[in-house]
Amino acid sequence: MTERFSRDRIIGILVLLPSIILVGIFVYGFIVTTIYISMTDSNTVQQLSGTQPNFIGFQNYTTLFTATVDAGRFRTDLVNNVFFTILFIIACLVIGIGLAILLDQKIKGESLFRTIFLFPMALSFVVTGVVWRWLFNPTSGLNALPTAVGLPAFQFDWFISQDQWLKFNWQSLPTIIAIILLGVVIFFALYFWSHKRSQLAAFVTGIAILLLASLALDIPSRFNGLRNPEAKGFNLALLAVVVAAAWQMSGYTMAMYLAGLRGISDDLREAARVDGATEFGVYRYVVFPLLQPITLSAIIILGHISLKIFDLVFVMGGGNNIQIDMPGINMFFTTYRGGQTAIGAAIAVIMLLMVAVVIVPYLWSSLRSEVQH
């Protein structure tokens, strides 16, 4: 019996083997190759003439972060991507939970509403991009909507807007990051202190003092490798991409939250109501705490989508609009239009690292909790 079972287990491994090999080559093998290419000077001219690329170490990465060619396009991409990611996640979470709460009120025709809020998920980002490009027409489109009810037309150039908020100099970025970190650390110190976890509070306060000291000594600015000032900021044109992307993806967060809300029993809420909680209080003290794990999952899923965003921006900007340019677009154009394979590979590796930072802990924790069950 056991003998036959172990034979069947070997058949099982053999069935899985081709997939393991394919993923091994196409994911891990290719990632290693990309990392290697990013450390060479490989380009299309070399490939056509058959010359071997030279190994140049981390030079391409230094170029991306410090070279002044093309006005630091890659650095703009990173800034764009960070602002886009933050706004996109906030928009999807707020709209998603709002829709989910509305739909959770025992609504007649719930499935119709759900269908309407979720259908954009079935579309391609390319379709979304084409349609919203037309809607974002500055002289008409969405801007003209208020005139239907007699209001003045809205004035905003959407994805071709040149306006910029929160302007800063890239050279002071290390200092800015240190200040933001300091704020976060102080927040946690206060949090731990108020929750009477004095050891952690003392530890975090220690970090805060170190950060403060390094700021006082102007240490962070030494991490800047850029020679000349370079203006960066939040390009308002990104709002157009946020609107289109949130239109497409907020139904997804709605579906996640709705699944979570349906998992919270009516008895639990009724118990809170009997205890005198208002409808708002039921959400504040019973429902929202239970939805926290879903919020975390949603942030991770949305975050990794926005870090990789490509198609939507490609269609809206076509790679020619630096205001909404993203690392994924830059990689494509650098590699396949500019012929600079190695620099494209370096951008791809940085993208992979950004996604891995978000995804690896998520995979780790969700599979570990599964084992515990």
Place this chain on the structure above:
Amino acid sequence: MAAQTLPSRSSSGTTRKIGRIVIYALLVILSLVFLIPVYMVLVTSFKSLGEVNLATMWQLPSSLDFSSFGEALNELSPNFANSLVLVVPATVISAVIGSLNGYVLAKWRFPGANIIFPLMLFGMFIPYQAILIPLVQFLSQIKIIFNPANGQWTSLYGSIWGLILVHVVYGIPITTLIFRNYYAEVPNEMIEAGAIDGAGFWRLYWDVVLPISLPGFVVVIIWQFTQIWNEFLFAVTLIVNPASQPITVALQNISGSQIVAWNVQMAGAFLAALPTLLVYILLGRYFIRGLLAGSIKG
């Protein structure tokens, strides 16, 4: 349920009624906002070329004009066919592989599976830019397509077969995940009962597991169909010849050009969206299940 409201809140009847009205009003307004792009696609694509202009962008067409659909079909129908040729085999193969993998991982646990499975899953989250350059090099080295016209062998790069291979391979993680979670719900007793009757690996799969797999297949097929139909990065990188490109790339091409009028672009967007939209409307329940599979485990 309603009877359980506390008697102390005597005015709660009217407050409740007002609350309900507000909730429905909000839902209707939000629905209308979500449907703005649909309205725009429909009114624009049913206008004639002469009627498409910025001043009357929001107005209904004065008469239904189908010429933009004719022109969009003319432009895009070869690419629509390419997408079908791509999506159907890629989806079917993905589903079969996913089902077998899921069966192994759920019912024939072996040492090391706990390491291999997460390593596999990571493959569905990576930015595909990180594998794109070696992928193109690899595909252009695999010369296995025979062209009878000139008697030469060409590579997978630039061919729809290469794209099918790519979608099958990068679909392995998600299809395996969905089937693994699906089969995990199947009681082990069912397998063991079959095993006592003398059935082996394949017999158990064929007689016990496969007959109850239909919902799993529906979820995976819908998921892969939608993903592959909508995909853009691989399509635009791997297929250079416009005649072989899938519909998403062709749609981006006509939208990028200044020559193609807006009514044709909107009709094209409608065409490109139609198959996945139909699937969603007809089988929405399974679509949502696939959607959540990527985020919520088990």
